[in-house]
Amino acid sequence: MDQVFGALLIFTLVPGLGALPLSGWIVRLFSGQQLSQVGTGNVGVSAAFYHGGTVAGIFAVVAEALKGIAAVLIARYFFGSDAIWPVFSLIFLVMGRYWGSQGAGTTNVAWGFFVYDPLVAGLVFLVSFIGFTVLRMREQGRLFVLVLMPLLTALIHPTDGGRVLAVACLSGLVFWIYQKIPDDLELPAMKSTGESRRMFRFFQGDRALKSLATVLDPSEVGAKAATLSQLEAWGYPVAPGYVLPAGDDPTALIRVVSPSATSPVVVRSSAVGEDSLTSSAAGQYVSVTEVNSPAALDQAITVCLNAYNSTSARSYRESRDLPDGKMTVLVQPHIFGTFSGVAFSRDPVAHMGDQVVVEALPGDASRVVSGQVTPERYQVSVDDAIAPNTNDKNSWQLPQDLALNVQGSGKTPKALIAQVAYLTRHLERSFHGIPQDVEWTFDGEQLWVLQSRPVTTLVPIWTRKIAAEVIPGVIRPLTWSINRPLTCGVWGRLFTSVLGDRADGLDFTQTATLHYSRAYFNATLLGDLFSRMGLPPDSLEFLTRGAKFNRPPLATTARNLPGLWRLLRQEMKLPKKFAAAQRTEFSPIQAQWEAQPLADLDEPEIIERIKAVMSTLEEATYYNILAPLSLALRQALFGVDLALLDNGKSPEVMALVELKEMADGMRSLIPELDLDDSTYRNTSPGSGASLFAALSEHPDGHPVFDQLEQFLNKYGYLSATATDIAVPTWRESPQPVKELLTQFLLQPPTSTTTPANKPANKPNSPSNTRFPLAKLRQRQVQARLDLKGQVAEVYNRLLATLRSCFVELESRWLTQGHLQKQGDIFFLTWPEIQDQVAQTSAAPVDTTALEKAANHLKLKVELAAGHWQAAGNHRAPYLVYGQPTAVPTAPSPMLASETLKGIGASAGRIEGTIQVLENLSDTSMTIDRQTILVVPYTDAGWSPLLARIGGLISEVGGQLSHGAIVAREYGIPAVMDVTDATHRLATGQRVRIDGQQGTIEVIDEVIDPA
Secondary structure, three states: OHHHHHHHHHHHHHHHHHHOOHHHHHHHHHHOOOHHHOOOOOOOHHHHHHHHOHHHHHHHHHHHHHHHHHHHHHHHHHHOOOOOHHHHHHHHHHHHHHHHHOOOOHHHHHHHHHHHOHHHHHHHHHHHHHHHHHHOOHHHHHHHHHHHHHHHHHHHOOOOHHHHHHHHHHHHHHHHHHHHOOOHHHOOHHHOOHHHHHHHHHHHOOOOOEEOOOOOOHHHHOHHHHHHHHHHHHOOOOOOOEEEOOOOOOHHHHHHHOOOOOOOEEEEEEEOOOOOOOOOOOOOOOEEEEEOOHHHHHHHHHHHHHHOOOHHHHHHHHHOOOOOOOEEEEEEEOOOOOEEEEEEOOOOOOOOOOEEEEEEEEOOOHHHHOOOOOOEEEEEEOOOOOOOOOOOOOOOOOOOOOOOEEEOOOOOOHHHHHHHHHHHHHHHHHOOOOOEEEEEEEOOOOEEEEEEEEOHHHOOEEEOOOHHHHOOOOOOHHHHHHHHHHHHHHHHHHHHHHHHHHHOOOOHHHHEEEEOOEEEEEHHHHHHHHHHOOOOOOHHHHHHHOOOOOOOOHHHHHHOHHHHHHHHHHHHOHHHHHHHHHHHHHHHHHHHHHHOOHHHOOHHHHHHHHHHHHHHHHHHHHHHHHHHHHHHHHHHHHOOOHHHOOOOOOHHHHHHHHHHHHHHHHHHHHHHOOOOHHHHOOOOOOHHHHHHHHHHHOHHHHHHHHHHHHHHHHHOOOEOOOOOOOOOEOOOOOHHHHHHHHHHHHOOOOOOOOHHHOHHHOOOOHHHHOOHHHHHHHHHHHHHHHHHHHHHHHHHHHHHHHHHHHHHHHHHHHHHOOOOOOOHHHHOOHHHHHHHHHHHHOOOOOHHHHHHHHHHHHHHHHHHHHHHHHHHOOOOOOEEEOOOOOOOOOOOOOOOOOEEEOEEEEOOEEEEEEEEOOOOOOOOOOOOOOEEEEEOOOOHHHHHHHOOOOEEEEOOOOOOOHHHHHHHHHOOOEEEOOOOHHHHOOOOOEEEEEOOOOEEEEEEOOOOOO
16 A cells, blocks of 8 residues: 555656756745746756856755655655666656756756666766766767666666666656757856856867867858858868857867967857858858957957847847847958959849859958958859869869850959859859859968858749740740649649648748749759758759759658658559549540530630639649659669650650651652642641642542541640640641641651550560560559650640630630730730629629720730730740849850750761751741751640751750650650750751760851851
8 A cells, every 4th residue: 555655646746846946946046037037948957057156056956956866765665675666756756847847857867866776876977977078068978878877777787677678768758858948058158147157168068169170060050150161071172260159168269279460360250040041141240350369369259249149130130030049159260362252153133144243352351341342343154064073172173274254354363263253153063053152262372262151132043944844935924824823732732742741831832933924943942842851952953954863861861751652652553543533533524524515605604614624634733743753753763765665655646656647648649739849848838738738629638638637636635835725726726737747748757666666565675585674664664654645635635625715715805895816815814814704794784894894904915915025035044043133145155166965865966057946936947857956845836847857956855855755756866955055056057966965066156147
């Protein structure tokens, strides 16, 4: 019965004893302060020393020690020599201590454990005290003690497993509490009560001298110091230095640095939260230069620390909703610069382009950043094609054979400006493409990096590399108002499935935007999401420049394994899930819509039809995003040669194959047709019209029109730009189909492949005979390629259905006088169209109001059309930083012997003449097998041209893009992802392209004006 009563006391009285805020009462008695309302809010021994002084701290130690001793004695009284119940008593004491008075219970456990097991406690104290005194590492020391307790218990009591387990539980509980409560030892020592300051500094423990020679944690020392330590590790020219963490005693640092008149130092603030992507805190904190004595160094450290709580710094943090953190101090040798300045890796005014902006002056860097002297300003063009090896510690140095174009004049040597510009762009590449603001100085012999931080006004980074392939060209308002919510919503759905609760607060509507009426994806947001998912930190560079996808950080990946597993399961179930959706959703609803023609619906019913299509499109968009990702992932994982794959399930390829078969069947009619020479050789842009005019007059030509009608019934939903509903479908405008059929009929491609003769299906292919594993991998990739084609058909059919709804509305509004010409409706947004239908459908009808609304609608269309047309006259850069304001400028043209690099997408080599074609509206040029076509992108609309050329260069796209697939089908060399190719290459230039290596060599820079 006594033991039952004892257990009851341990479960109830002991936690209550732990909850008694004795340390708080003692401090209030001695100093009048209430610990729960000052500092960290902890009511513990450390807080007692800090706020109450040495005497109060000693009394607090005694009080808390007595609690721990009492807990052990209570267990001993009721349970005698039992080894487990005293530890249980300490566990419940610590639980009460944490929940009742916000304390870790370290003192309780230390003294209670000393009474419980003096030998183990003594050994733990001795070993940990020696380690702590020598190493001065507080965080590691805590963990060491908590591990040492159960370890020594096991060594001294090897047969008492229950005791060891109980002590391990006690250590685990204390460790858990350490992670939950703030640490009083992080508070600045100089603000502690005077007589306890020395003791408090000792117990703070962490090494006072943190060197830039080791990579430091920005959450501990601030981004400025941490960045310099990282740059030092990467091999950049950074002066050596030491960092004084918040609250540490500066005595050791002052003694080691020992500045003098001949060896002065600079003291700089490095606040936690400074120099981030969203807030630079530029000018908020201070630096003290030319510190030449220990006393001056001590004073300079105080000045830097006090700057954190200045009025302007506090206002800055409050205006940006930044939490209060801590200030560390960075001390480095003072470098007397002969020339100094700042450099921006991207133009902070233009927000785009290859220009590095360098500001410089003779003397120290402080002259430039002070703002009191106007610096010399230079602009240096550093092509993104220059890819220094960031793994080489000397790769930041400007190669001797590389000449950079420096614009600007002044006293600073241009060779130095070029080196600074190259270094600055090199730094940007090291930081995964994030624009950098670099402070530098040159001492006459060595260039030094003093600071590098993100340019906050140049984020987020927007990339058109991906978007230009998904939804290319200049985009009309209606297309964007529909595509953007669909795309952003599905990307948010995918990322949320991986991140779970960690996706809370992320605004996925910022995934995409329009600049210059072109679609851009938020590479900064996507890069951040990739990092959260455990993917490589250089994913941003992978997105913007197609860099190699490196190994992900294992620690982050491990934390995201559950989410990544969920995503992997979605990928593995994709074929079955899509098949089910096709059977139960996509096919039935398409049949339902076809059974009820749009002509039978009134305008509100058409709006409801549009909403239904968009709802179905949302689900189809999920598959349309995930299926290509799945294909790319498996192709990269298994390394299957794309030339061995059969693209026969792709709608565009199936259409090409059927047109070729149709052409083969009607070729016997050609001799009987009265065709002129230019049409027969297929060199005239109107060859298709001439051919079909001749067929209409021939008695045996009518079956061709029937076959063409059947073809359009099957593939009429395709268009020149499948994802842009403003572009007419082949059914509405069949001229591209006629041109392609004419091409196949009069000049058939010599290397066109069909599913019947694909290498992948040859019975004696190595993948089928000697390498069964290779065959299995190929089947895996082929299945995903087939799935991509099936998804594309569903997605494109839904977009064609959506377009037909808007075209029906437009035809009615043209009749009613609300619009002026065909295509006007696509210059309105989806909400504006809904508002217009709601107004015209409202009763009673107000003729004057309707007329006024119609005029207002026409004005909207006119303004939007003008903006869209103007945007089409401007070149749109592939990367935009922040919010651009300037009009883009064309890049410099390529000269002879220069080489461009892209992605090799279709093997083969050819030397030919460049023909630049930025859009399909210009069809007046002559194209033949010696023509190398340079285009911004490719999709189904370009197929008639691709059938006639000798080589292809595209600004966007990869090995699985439409242009690459068609190029492989036609057997023509193709190089994709060549940034600004339509502006860097010019019509008439002779080039040599290698579709295997992805290279373009300029042979002749002479441009033929004709």
